[in-house]
Amino acid sequence: MDMSLIAFQTVVVLIAALLAPLLSLLYFRRVRLERPALGVFNTRDIALILVFILSLPFLYLILPSWVLTGMLALTFSTALYIALRPFLRPLYLWPLVAILLVGDIVVTRTLMGTTQGWQIYWVFNNVIVLCAVVGISNLYAQGGMRMRQVVWFSFILGAYDIFFDLVIPVSAHLADRFHGQPLDAAMGWISGSYSANLGIGDILIFALFTISAYKGFGRKGLFAAILTVGLFGAIMPSFSPLVILPLVRGGVGITIPAQTFFGPFAVLTYYLLRRTGPERSMAQWTSAEVAEGYEPIRVTRRRRAVAPVAAPSLAEAGSGQGD
Amino acid sequence: MFETGIRQFRMAMAMMWGWHIKPRIIEHMVADALKTLEEFGSAGDDVQQLLDGPFADPVARKEYQMRMVQHTARRLLRRSPYYSKLFAANDINPDKLTLENISRIPITRKEDLLEQPQDFLCSGVQPAMSTRTTGTTGRPAEIWLSKYEIDLWPALAALSGLLRGELLPNDCWQVNISSRATAAIQINATIARLTGIRISMLGIIPAEESLDALSSGDERAPTLLATYPSYLAQLVKEARRRGLSPDSFRLRRIDCGGEVLSQALKRAATETLGPALVNDAYGMTEILPMGARLCNQGHLHHDLNVGFVEVIDLESGQPVAPGELGTLVITPYYPYRECMPVFRYDTRDIVRNLPDEPLTCDLAGIFATSTIQGKASNLLRVDGRWVTTRDLVEVYEALPSHPWPARFSARAVGDHIEMVVSEEALDQGVTRAQIERRYQERGLDVRIVDCVTHEQDVIQLRPLRTDLLETTFARRT
Amino acid sequence: MKKAFLLLASLALCLLVIACAQDNSAVRGPNTVRMLGASFAVASITIHKGETITFVDDSNEGSLHILVIGKDGQPISEKGAPDFGGLAGERLDVGDSWTTPPWNTAGTFYVTCTAHPTTMTLTVIVI
Numbered sequence: 001m002d003m004s005l006i007a008f009q010t011v012v013v014l015i016a017a018l019l020a021p022l023l024s025l026l027y028f029r030r031v032r033l034e035r036p037a038l039g040v041f042n043t044r045d046i047a048l049i050l051v052f053i054l055s056l057p058f059l060y061l062i063l064p065s066w067v068l069t070g071m072l073a074l075t076f077s078t079a080l081y082i083a084l085r086p087f088l089r090p091l092y093l094w095p096l097v098a099i100l101l102v103g104d105i106v107v108t109r110t111l112m113g114t115t116q117g118w119q120i121y122w123v124f125n126n127v128i129v130l131c132a133v134v135g136i137s138n139l140y141a142q143g144g145m146r147m148r149q150v151v152w153f154s155f156i157l158g159a160y161d162i163f164f165d166l167v168i169p170v171s172a173h174l175a176d177r178f179h180g181q182p183l184d185a186a187m188g189w190i191s192g193s194y195s196a197n198l199g200i201g202d203i204l205i206f207a208l209f210t211i212s213a214y215k216g217f218g219r220k221g222l223f224a225a226i227l228t229v230g231l232f233g234a235i236m237p238s239f240s241p242l243v244i245l246p247l248v249r250g251g252v253g254i255t256i257p258a259q260t261f262f263g264p265f266a267v268l269t270y271y272l273l274r275r276t277g278p279e280r281s282m283a284q285w286t287s288a289e290v291a292e293g294y295e296p297i298r299v300t301r302r303r304r305a306v307a308p309v310a311a312p313s314l315a316e317a318g319s320g321q322g323d
Numbered sequence: 324m325f326e327t328g329i330r331q332f333r334m335a336m337a338m339m340w341g342w343h344i345k346p347r348i349i350e351h352m353v354a355d356a357l358k359t360l361e362e363f364g365s366a367g368d369d370v371q372q373l374l375d376g377p378f379a380d381p382v383a384r385k386e387y388q389m390r391m392v393q394h395t396a397r398r399l400l401r402r403s404p405y406y407s408k409l410f411a412a413n414d415i416n417p418d419k420l421t422l423e424n425i426s427r428i429p430i431t432r433k434e435d436l437l438e439q440p441q442d443f444l445c446s447g448v449q450p451a452m453s454t455r456t457t458g459t460t461g462r463p464a465e466i467w468l469s470k471y472e473i474d475l476w477p478a479l480a481a482l483s484g485l486l487r488g489e490l491l492p493n494d495c496w497q498v499n500i501s502s503r504a505t506a507a508i509q510i511n512a513t514i515a516r517l518t519g520i521r522i523s524m525l526g527i528i529p530a531e532e533s534l535d536a537l538s539s540g541d542e543r544a545p546t547l548l549a550t551y552p553s554y555l556a557q558l559v560k561e562a563r564r565r566g567l568s569p570d571s572f573r574l575r576r577i578d579c580g581g582e583v584l585s586q587a588l589k590r591a592a593t594e595t596l597g598p599a600l601v602n603d604a605y606g607m608t609e610i611l612p613m614g615a616r617l618c619n620q621g622h623l624h625h626d627l628n629v630g631f632v633e634v635i636d637l638e639s640g641q642p643v644a645p646g647e648l649g650t651l652v653i654t655p656y657y658p659y660r661e662c663m664p665v666f667r668y669d670t671r672d673i674v675r676n677l678p679d680e681p682l683t684c685d686l687a688g689i690f691a692t693s694t695i696q697g698k699a700s701n702l703l704r705v706d707g708r709w710v711t712t713r714d715l716v717e718v719y720e721a722l723p724s725h726p727w728p729a730r731f732s733a734r735a736v737g738d739h740i741e742m743v744v745s746e747e748a749l750d751q752g753v754t755r756a757q758i759e760r761r762y763q764e765r766g767l768d769v770r771i772v773d774c775v776t777h778e779q780d781v782i783q784l785r786p787l788r789t790d791l792l793e794t795t796f797a798r799r800t
Numbered sequence: 801m802k803k804a805f806l807l808l809a810s811l812a813l814c815l816l817v818i819a820c821a822q823d824n825s826a827v828r829g830p831n832t833v834r835m836l837g838a839s840f841a842v843a844s845i846t847i848h849k850g851e852t853i854t855f856v857d858d859s860n861e862g863s864l865h866i867l868v869i870g871k872d873g874q875p876i877s878e879k880g881a882p883d884f885g886g887l888a889g890e891r892l893d894v895g896d897s898w899t900t901p902p903w904n905t906a907g908t909f910y911v912t913c914t915a916h917p918t919t920m921t922l923t924v925i926v927i
Contacts, residue, residue: 005918037370037486038355039327040362048325065893112914113868113889114875143324144362176837176863177894180915193872193917283364 009196010238013258016187016198017234018226020130021210024137025222028211029289031086032296033142040144046153053201054160057174065181072183073101076132083135086297100128105182112180118190126187129200137207147212147221147279151266154205158263165257175199198234202258206233209266216279218288224269232265233258327355338628339387341394343658346474349482353517356485357492366486374486381688384627385422391656392631393420396428398445398657399666405435405442406666425631426641430652430669436464436609443663450662454506456608466608468506469662476612476659477513485518489576490547495521497545499533499554500581501791502526506611511549520547526793530557534565537572537596544573548598552584553787555592555601556720556727562595569597577601581788583697583713585720588727605695607670610653611660615692618684622677622691630655634676634692635669637699645679648709650699651692671699673711703735710740710767718761724750730775732784739768743784746776835892836861838916844923849906853924855890856897865892865913865920873917880905889914 060068080097088096104124111117164170178184179197188197206229213221237258273279280288289296330348337344359366396417399406410417415428436443444450450467484490498511508524515522523545525533537545537558550558555577562571577598584603592601605623606614613630615623625632633642634649643649651670675693682691697712704710710733719729726748733742740762748758755771762769775781782790832854834841847853857865866889870876875889882901884890892898903909903926913920 002918034369035363035367036324036328036331037367038331038352038359039324039367040355040358041324042326042358044326045324109891110888112866112891113885113887115873115914117887118914144359173837173863180864180866190873190917193874195873195915195917281362281364283362286364 005194005196006238006242008191008194010235012189012196013198013238014230014234016126016203017206017229020133020137020187020203021207021225021229023130024134024141024207025211025214027083027134027138028141028215029294030296031138032298033082033086033138035143041140041146041149043149046145046149050153050156053157057170061170061173061177069105069182072185073105076101076128076183079132079135080128081135082139083131100124101183104128108180108182115190115192118195122187122189125184126189128183129185129187129203133200133203133207137204137211140208141211141215142282144282145208145212147209147216147270147273150205150208150212151263151270154209154259154266155263157201157205158257158259158261160259161257162260165260171257198258202233202262205259205262205266213269213273215282215285217273217276218280220276221273224273228262228265228269233262236261327352330355337658341391341656341658343471344475344479346471346478349475349478350517353478353481353485356482357518360485360492365488370486374483388627388631389420389422392422392425392654393417395654395657395664396420396666399664402445402447403443403664404446405439408442422631425633425667426635428667430635430640430667431665432669433464433609433671436466436665437462440465440663443665445662445664448662452505452509454509454608455503463503464609466506466611467663468611472611472660472662473509473513477510478517479612480510481514481517484514490514490518490520492519494547495523495543495545495573496547496549497523497525497533497536499525499527499548499550499558501788502793503791504608506608527554527789527791528793528795530554530561534558534561534567537574538562538567540571546573546575548574548577548596550577550579551788552579552582552588552603553728553789555579555584556588557789559588559591559595560725560727567595569595572597574598575600578604580604580606582728583695583716585713585717585729587717587721587725591725591727603694605672607653607672609665610655610668610670613653613655613659616686617694618682618686618691620682620684621694622682622684622686623674623694624686624689624691627690629659632690633667634674637673637702643676645676648673648675648696648702648711650674673697673699673702673709703733703740705735705740705768706738710735714765714767715740715742715762715769718765718767719744719748719758722748722753722758722761724748724753726750728787728789730781730784730787733769739770741772742769743773743775744771745781745784746774747781749774832856833922834858835865835913835920837863838919840920840922842922844925846925846927847903849926850902850904852899852902854897854899855892857892857894859895862892862894864894864915866890866915867892867898867911867913869909870912871910871921873912873914873920875912875914876910878909880907881909884911 063071077097080100081093084093084096104121107117107121107124111120161171178186184197185200186197187200187203188195210222210225210229213225215221217224237260240261330352333348334344334352336342356366396406396410396415400410400415400417401407409415409429413427413429420428444467448469448471451470452468452473453465454468455463455465481490496511496515498508500507502508512522512524514520521543523536525536533554537548548555574596575598577592577596577600579601580603584601589601589603592598603617604614605616606612610630613626613632615625618624631654633652635641635652636643636647636649651672651674652667653670654666654668655664657664673696675696677691677693681687684691694713696714697716701712702709715731715733716729719731720727724747726745730745730747731742733740735741744755744758749755755774758771759769775784831845831847831851833845833856835855835857841858845853855865855867857863868875868884868889869878869881880903882903884900890898903924906926909924909926911922911924
């Protein structure tokens with residue numbers, strides 16, 4: 001194994017693994033997204049997301065490229081809208097989204113025969129994926145997803161990763177399928193002959209893990225999360241090919257099942273934090289922030305000035321029976 | 324989160340198209356609301372939209388009303404013996420009904436319900452529980468409800484209560500309403516079960532006992548009270564007699580209905596029992612689950628997602644002009660009523676149509692009238708104008724003698740009103756002349772012709788719901 | 801006689817043109833390089849001057865490849881090498897195939913994939 005490649009990969013993955021969670025956390029503290037009137041993430045929601053995540057890649061393997069690109073464009077534009085809405089009005093936001101997505105596609109078609117072209121591609125792609133992860137992780141975390149749910153989610157994904165890497169090697173095909181395509185669902189970099197990237201699924205899990213740890217357990221949760229992500233989400237998986245031969249595809253390419261390493265340690269981290277006290281709810285966390293005089297940016301949809309009507313109320317159903 | 328979204332969608336579709344609303348879905352949404360409150364401390368940003376229903380826009384709402392009126396009428400034609408005969412006799416085609424020509428359909432009166440109750444029962448629906456009106460204005464009417472209605476109304480009320488912040492998960496609710504109001508009792512008990520709040524169904528028991536429960540001082544003391552204005556008056560008087568202050572109570576809200584609640588009594592209840600809000604709501608057994616609630620400017624806003632509301636002139640039977648008095652005529656929609664529904668039911672509750680100008684209250688945009696002014700049967704025609712029960716009660720209960728609840732009888736004699744008052748009105752040095760002067764300041768020529776002292780005679784002056792006393796074998800020592 | 805000769809010559813010319821047009825597909829046979837997920841199926845290929853190479857992205861095991869003249873993912877300008885699409889490179893998706901322009905200059909050239917820089921460098925020997 002080329003140690004320089006390992007080192008390069010480690011640096012790239014570490015930056016991607018930590019940058020997204022830290023930006024997501026900053027966003028979590030600064031912005032309060034709109035949430036529906038009713039609803040909290042529960043186990044069934046996680047199961048549904050899991051089914052979606054596990055089955056979608058297989059769909060991607062059989063779809064024509066242009067269909068895949070279309071679906072990715074739709075998905076990313078939604079995610080970017082969610083993430084950037086608090087800062088930009090739609091008048092500026094949609095053109096920016098269009099520039100990013102179209103730029104990514106154009107670069108893919110015209111400049112990928114050079115290293116510099118690839119680097120421009122990764123700049124576009126990294127910005128898109130980073131913004132999407134920040135938006136989606138906050139949507140889930142602010143929708144009530146708890147650390148307990150995130151860690152078990154990660155654990156199950158880890159099992160999925162190891163199975164589809166070593167037993168039925170589909171993950172490698174998936175990585176190949178996306179690599180170099182427009183709107184690759186990954187963050188990465190290339191330098192000379194060295195190329196490395198980290199998938200959006202892993203980045204999203206790391207971001208959710210960090211936000212929920214901070215929300216649930218405060219600063220000690222944040223510290224534990226960053227340590228876990230860095231060590232077991234980035235460094236250990238990057239060095240794993242040195243010791244785990246099946247992961248090296250005859251020396252011709254590497255797909256690292258990051259969640260396989262991260263998942264169990266994420267669960268462990270959670271239960272260690274739990275020993276220090278119960279996980280806080282959003283209400284408890286918000287109260288603590290308010291007590292510190294903290295005021296986030298609130299995102300509210302522009303509403304038409306319409307006339308509301310009443311729904312059956314408690315008082316009407318109860319005592320008021322005039323006759 | 325996703326399941327909740329689907330349930331909301333299903334509820335919205337059912338409300339929009341008049342389909343049967345599955346009570347189970349609403350019950351699940353109540354559970355979702357509880358989990359939301361537990362996690363976030365409050366409902367989400369879209370809560371107003373959820374409460375508003377699918378038709379917040381006035382134009383869309385009008386279309387919705389017409390569709391629902393037709394939908395309800397079509398069902399009545401098929402399933403209600405009374406209304407199929409009525410429609411046939413008046414050549415009514417439900418498909419051609421509009422909000423403008425609905426007045427072609429004769430009004431349904433309480434007498435119709437009393438004379439032909441069986442004809443109001445819809446075919447294909449199994450009656451499950453009956454409830455009777457309290458009969459304070461005559462013979463009580465019996466209304467039958469289906470299991471669907473018994474399950475649906477409290478679920479909707481529980482959901483709305485949680486989302487509006489009227490109910491909190493750690494509330495304790497004391498209910499002092501007559502046991503005859505079986506629908507209300509059933510609804511309140513189910514609301515408590517669905518939301519997990521504690522409930523004490525005390526009924527109309529001696530005020531001292533209710534006050535003991537209200538002022539118990541521990542963490543189980545009630546935070547919510549539902550009762551009638553006349554019973555509230557008894558509680559306030561007893562509390563004042565004991566020298567209690569708001570610190571003795573944990574009340575944050577009192578819901579009143581069924582009688583006229585005067586501003587003076589409302590103020591006294593706030594000052595003595597301490598709740599942040601004394602709510603004067605409107606509802607009626609025959610038109611359940613239709614209701615209305617007050618805004619911060621004292622208008623009565625009616626729930627148009629659930630039924631159609633008209634204000635009809637007492638004499639002409641036509642819609643009243645702005646500023647004029649009329650009776651509330653209400654049509655609860657299907658699927659909110661299915662077992663023994665009514666169409667254009669004349670409640671005989673008098674309201675004043677509001678002036679034709681935009682509202683600026685916190686419920687602006689929701690159709691509103693004045694508060695209930697009293698029953699049509701108690702209207703007095705004096706000097707070419709109508710004098711309502713509220714006109715008289717507001718002045719009476721504001722007297723320095725605090726004669727709560729207001730016990731008087733009044734009749735129109737030529738150009739003035741003759742009033743017989745209770746002895747209590749003349750306490751604290753208040754004289755008949757002072758009372759008459761107060762009425763004059765309000766433009767009313769009232770002459771006090773007699774004063775009644777004996778308790779039974781006082782009650783007979785003006786029977787109120789607080790008189791429906793429920794006693795026990797135990798004697799208070 | 802003269803007319804018959806001219807007719808025959810024209811026919812031969814047509815046949816030659818048709819044969820030339822079909823030549824690209826015929827070339828697939830001996831000078832085909834299969835591409836897998838992140839590698840070429842062969843490490844090098846030897847062809848004659850004027851011949852072409854057909855790169856085939858395997859339908860089952862292939863992936864996106866972006867081919868340029870160069871080594872280890874780095875494009876190198878080599879005199880005499882055919883055009884591989886300039887800055888964009890030659891982009892082949894799964895199941896695609898592409899036949900290069902003729903290799904008219906003898907020598908040793910390299911073809912690399914910028915998407916798989918460390919694992920895809922093909923040596924092309926033109927004799």
